[in-house]
Amino acid sequence: xxxxxxxxxxxxxxxxxxxxxxxxxxxxxxxxxxxxxxxxxxxxxxxxxxxxxxxxxxxxxxxxxxxxxxxxxxxxxxxxxxxxxxxxxxxxxxxxxxxxxxxxxxxxxxxxxxxxxxxxxxxxxxxxxxxxxxxxxxxxxxxxxxxxxxxxxxxxxxxx
Numbered sequence: 001x002x003x004x005x006x007x008x009x010x011x012x013x014x015x016x017x018x019x020x021x022x023x024x025x026x027x028x029x030x031x032x033x034x035x036x037x038x039x040x041x042x043x044x045x046x047x048x049x050x051x052x053x054x055x056x057x058x059x060x061x062x063x064x065x066x067x068x069x070x071x072x073x074x075x076x077x078x079x080x081x082x083x084x085x086x087x088x089x090x091x092x093x094x095x096x097x098x099x100x101x102x103x104x105x106x107x108x109x110x111x112x113x114x115x116x117x118x119x120x121x122x123x124x125x126x127x128x129x130x131x132x133x134x135x136x137x138x139x140x141x142x143x144x145x146x147x148x149x150x151x152x153x154x155x156x157x158x159x160x
Contacts, residue, residue, distance in 0.1 A: 030057060034086040035137050036068060036077040037145035039096055041121055045074025046098060046149070049121065053078060053092035053135055054128060064088045087137045094133035096147060097126040125149055 035053070039046045049070040056063045066087035068076035078087045098120040124130040135145045 029081055030060065030064065030088045032066075032080045032086045032088055033137060033139060033141060033143060034077075034084070035066065035135075035141075035143035035145070036075065036086075037135075037147065038074045039070050039076065039147045039149065040074055041149040042151070043148075045072070046070055046096075046121070047072045047074065048100075049074075049076075049096050049098040051076045051078070051147075052095050052097075052128075053087050053137070054094075055088055055090040055092045055137070057088060057090060066092075086143065089137050089139050092135045092137060093128040093131070094135055094145075094147070095126055095128050095131050096121060096133070096149065121149060122151055 037051075039049050039051060047070055051068045051070065053066045054063055055065075064080060064087075066078040066080040068078045070076045077084045079085060080087055100118050100120070101115045102118055104114045104116055119126070125133070133147060135143075137143050
């Protein structure tokens, strides 16, 4: 087989293998921009946390959330509709959670079917309403956010 023809055959065969196809619904979605950052707790990177941004777009009367998971260095990339597509432009409320499930021991010392959920960050960061965390995602970026979490009390309520 001629090499250029072989490349064309491979290209044609793989062109239809994409997981994502544009349709009228995906074209109607708001535009996203790359966004991510880093999470630290008590000055150390947090691995395995779920970072969620949520923004309300008034012109669409809808909320859009973007989510990412931190790696060993505490870094995350956000996904709204597709992997690593980022977040919609706007002001986002942010929550950050890290928990693990631990099996409980049953009678006689064996494992039971019950589990205990262990939280690894202060509870206030796990709620949009109490975290006190926000992020302004802009069209031009760079949209890299550093969240330095600590054990201080909840944020003061904003004056209305």
